[in-house]
Amino acid sequence: MSMVVRKRRRIPWGAYLALAPTLGLLGFFRYYPDVNGLVHSFTNWEPGFASPFVGLANYRAMWHDQIWWQSFEHIGVIFLIAVTAMWAIPLGAAELLVTLSRPRWRFVFRTLLIVPLAFSPVIQVLTWEFIYDPNVGVLNHFLQGVGLGALAKNWLGDPNTALWALIFINFPWVAGLPFLIFSSGLQNIPREVFDAASVDGAGRLKRFFFIDLPMLMRQIRVLFFLAVVFVLQYGFAAFIATQGGPNNSTTVPVLRMVDVAFQADEWGYAAALSSTLMVIMMIVSGLSLLLGRKRGGAAR
Amino acid sequence: MSSTSVTQPLECPDSVVTITDDIGAVRRHRARRVSRRTIIDLTVAAILSVMVFIALFPYLYMLETSLKSNREFLGNAVTPTWPPHFGNFVTAWGDVAPYILTSLVVAAVTTLGCIALGSVSGYVLSRFRFPGRNLFFGLIALLLMVPNVASLIPLFVLMKNLGLLNTYPDLIIPQLAAETVFAVVLMKTYIDQLPEELFDAAKVDGASAGRTYWSITLPLARPIIGTVALFSVIGVWSDYFWPELTIVTNSLRTVPVGVQFFQGELTTAYGPLFAGYLIASAPLLILFVVLARNFLAGIQGGLAVDR
Numbered sequence: 257m258s259m260v261v262r263k264r265r266r267i268p269w270g271a272y273l274a275l276a277p278t279l280g281l282l283g284f285f286r287y288y289p290d291v292n293g294l295v296h297s298f299t300n301w302e303p304g305f306a307s308p309f310v311g312l313a314n315y316r317a318m319w320h321d322q323i324w325w326q327s328f329e330h331i332g333v334i335f336l337i338a339v340t341a342m343w344a345i346p347l348g349a350a351e352l353l354v355t356l357s358r359p360r361w362r363f364v365f366r367t368l369l370i371v372p373l374a375f376s377p378v379i380q381v382l383t384w385e386f387i388y389d390p391n392v393g394v395l396n397h398f399l400q401g402v403g404l405g406a407l408a409k410n411w412l413g414d415p416n417t418a419l420w421a422l423i424f425i426n427f428p429w430v431a432g433l434p435f436l437i438f439s440s441g442l443q444n445i446p447r448e449v450f451d452a453a454s455v456d457g458a459g460r461l462k463r464f465f466f467i468d469l470p471m472l473m474r475q476i477r478v479l480f481f482l483a484v485v486f487v488l489q490y491g492f493a494a495f496i497a498t499q500g501g502p503n504n505s506t507t508v509p510v511l512r513m514v515d516v517a518f519q520a521d522e523w524g525y526a527a528a529l530s531s532t533l534m535v536i537m538m539i540v541s542g543l544s545l546l547l548g549r550k551r552g553g554a555a556r
Numbered sequence: 557m558s559s560t561s562v563t564q565p566l567e568c569p570d571s572v573v574t575i576t577d578d579i580g581a582v583r584r585h586r587a588r589r590v591s592r593r594t595i596i597d598l599t600v601a602a603i604l605s606v607m608v609f610i611a612l613f614p615y616l617y618m619l620e621t622s623l624k625s626n627r628e629f630l631g632n633a634v635t636p637t638w639p640p641h642f643g644n645f646v647t648a649w650g651d652v653a654p655y656i657l658t659s660l661v662v663a664a665v666t667t668l669g670c671i672a673l674g675s676v677s678g679y680v681l682s683r684f685r686f687p688g689r690n691l692f693f694g695l696i697a698l699l700l701m702v703p704n705v706a707s708l709i710p711l712f713v714l715m716k717n718l719g720l721l722n723t724y725p726d727l728i729i730p731q732l733a734a735e736t737v738f739a740v741v742l743m744k745t746y747i748d749q750l751p752e753e754l755f756d757a758a759k760v761d762g763a764s765a766g767r768t769y770w771s772i773t774l775p776l777a778r779p780i781i782g783t784v785a786l787f788s789v790i791g792v793w794s795d796y797f798w799p800e801l802t803i804v805t806n807s808l809r810t811v812p813v814g815v816q817f818f819q820g821e822l823t824t825a826y827g828p829l830f831a832g833y834l835i836a837s838a839p840l841l842i843l844f845v846v847l848a849r850n851f852l853a854g855i856q857g858g859l860a861v862d863r
Contacts, residue, residue, distance in 0.1 A: 270765060271684045275692060278677040278736060285714070285733045286699050286707065293710030303713045349607055352600045357593050361601060367848075368608045372615065374844035375837050376793040378812035382833065383614045392826070394617060397633055430611050436855055489703040492796040496816070510705055510797075517709050518801060526709045534706035541701035 290534060293527045301524035314528035324529065327507045330419055331487040334508075337423050338483045343476075345428045346435035351464060354442045366439060372431035381493045384425040388412050388497075415505035418498050422506055425493055433482065437475045445471050481544035488537055509533055622830035629826050641827055648832035651822055654807045655814030656839060661724070662810060663792040666731045667785045673732075674739025674784060679773045681740070682747035683755060684765075693744065699737045704730065708797060721802050727810065730798055735788040742854065746780045747773060783850040786843060793840045811836045 297314055299307040318324055349369060356362045372380060387394045390410035399408045411421040426432075445467065453463055491510030494500055500507035500515070513533065517526035621629060623640035681693050711730060712721075720726045750773075758768045792810055799813045809817060815836050822828045844851065 268684050268686050268765075271680045271686045271689075274676050274680045278673045278696070278740060279692065281673065281729075281733055281736060282696060282699060285711070285729055286737075287695075289707050289710035289714050290702075292714070293707070296710070296713075301713075303716055349604065352604055355600050356597055356604075358597060361597065365601070365604045365608065369604075369611060371612060374841045375615065376812050376815075376840060378794075378796055379815060379833050379837055380614075382815065383618055387614060387617075392630075392633060394633070401634075428607060428610055430607060433855070436852065440852070440856070485701070485703065489705045491705065495797070495800075510708075513709065514797065514801070517712070523709065523713065530706060530709040534702060537702050537706055538698075541698075 290531075293534075294531045296524060297528035297531045299524050301527055303523055307524065310524065314525045315532075317525055318528055318532065321512075323504055323507055324509070324512050326504060327509045327512050330506060331490055331508050333419060334423055334490060335483060335487045338487060339480060342429045342432075343434050343479070346430050346432065347438050347472075349428075349430050349435060350438035350442050351468065353439055355460070369435065370431045372426065378492070378496065380426055381496050385412065385497045388421050412497055413502055415503045418502060418506045422493055422497060425497075434479055437479060438472060441472050441475045442468060477547065478544070481540060484540045485537055488533060488540075618830045618833060621826055622828075622834055624827050626825040626827060644825075644827040644831040645835060647825075647828040648818075648822060648835055651818050651820075652811075652814070652832045652835045655809055655811045656836060658727070658808055658814075659792050659810040660839065662727045662731060663789045665724075665728050666735055666792065667788045669728075669732045670735040670739040670788055671781055671784055673736045674743045675774060675777060675781075676769065677736075677740045678743025678747050678777075679769050681744045683768075683773075693740075696737055696740050700741060704734055704795075705797060708801070712801065715802065722804050722808065724808070726802050727799060727808065731788070731791055731795065735784070735791055738787060739784045742780055742784060743777060746777060750776055779850065779853065782847050783854040786847040786850050787854050789840060789843055 296307060298309060298311060300310050300313075301307045353362055353366055353369075356365070375383075386392075388411040390396065390408075390413065393411075395411065396405075396408035399405055409417065411417050449467060450463065453467055458466065489510060491508050491514075494506045494508055494511055495514070498506040500511045509529070510533070513526055513529040516522050516529060620636050622644055623642070624637055624644075625641050628637045628641075677696070681689060715721050715726055715729075720729070754772055754776075755768060758772055763771070793812060795810070796812045799810045803809050803813065806814075806817060815833060818829060818832055822832055
């Protein structure tokens, strides 16, 4: 601490010099493009040429863009599943894991459950695309095998099932952040708490509702905001497996943005969509910081 | 728990029989408890095994199919066949190798770059006090919360104007920027936790800031360097939109994009196709096994900032 006081007199210019490369890199390749995109969202952006100012025209176009708002409905559905089933199953798995009394078994199952994380997400999607394949896919083979052949269909090609097929990629959704956070959270609850509870006669269910869940509340709050950011940037799986189709039934905001820029060549409009997404993400993150700090401070 | 039931009869030594009886009861009781626990363990393990099977099924199926000839696959898509066709992996290798090579080059440069930038910045932000320190750290940490995809459109225009599209720098720079953000935050948090005395002692001994960085901070930060390296490889193996939209030369494609551009036999035969997916996954799989502990440390470090 005394060092801090002494330091305050003399500004260490070397510090700025040492930070310069990092700040330069991030300033030029992260901050500058974002600001530039925001500025050009008010223009008819033609990269390399003069970009005439058009005021709010791009945002007005966005307001009337049905595909854009439809894409938010889709990520809304994805979000609902992401904060319910995609949490419930990993939480169940984590609870089962801590119920095991043998540490070695715990380790083995935990490792096996997260193996899919070591595969590239793109390869995960390609593998699942193959499972859904109408002709050679395992899913249809399986349905035919158990006498439900009538249910077999082109899962990713049918507007009624395509979005759900995308959501069910990586089912049972255990290999992911929620499971890692739940299982390490549960493991960090001190043994004494459980011992005290079992002396008081609390069974496994009571323990879940009155000890485990309250202890995990802070992690759940973090996961909630991560889920918002996750669905806002959701897109590559749809890009690979459905290209947003059929009939725009799986379009998501990121896909719409990419389409507008690279297919329609409307860069000003794409910049407006991109800036909108960015602002939403920043608001969500800011909110998470604010809430996290307030509640976290009170809890400690 | 069991000690009370043993000592109780000792306090009233009426007869030896009571004691032996009681010990027998304790033993029986204990045996029953152990077996109850075993039953719970076995039941839980059974449920977890079903979960593991469902979770790993696609990958096991991929492995199984990668060892089949196309005729075997079309005749029998579900059960394994004998003998395994390891030749599929040889067929796939030629197609996959360039993508793996490109990915490894990008990952290596990114890793070295973000470790250099991250450790210097993390050290400076953690151990020095100067005007703007919190602002700088805040500006860097803020980027952790805005995913790359939000900058896709304007960054594409910037790279286009710089004439960098479809080059190695085009692959490396955005990756480096993203990983540097993560590295700075992780390094700073880590160096914050190192004992102040170490740095004071170095100062007393007359070590310069550069010397302290090189001989104290870097060696101590070794575990976190492993984490940063793992995450930058994960980044290269995960990033899809950027290479997909900016790379047109086949040999410059990274694994996530490249696996969609298999040529010739790999597009018509399922065996070599899945063999290709497996080969493409291998580097990340191996790294995961080696650096599993660093992975969890990285997750916790990344979340610590969010709180």
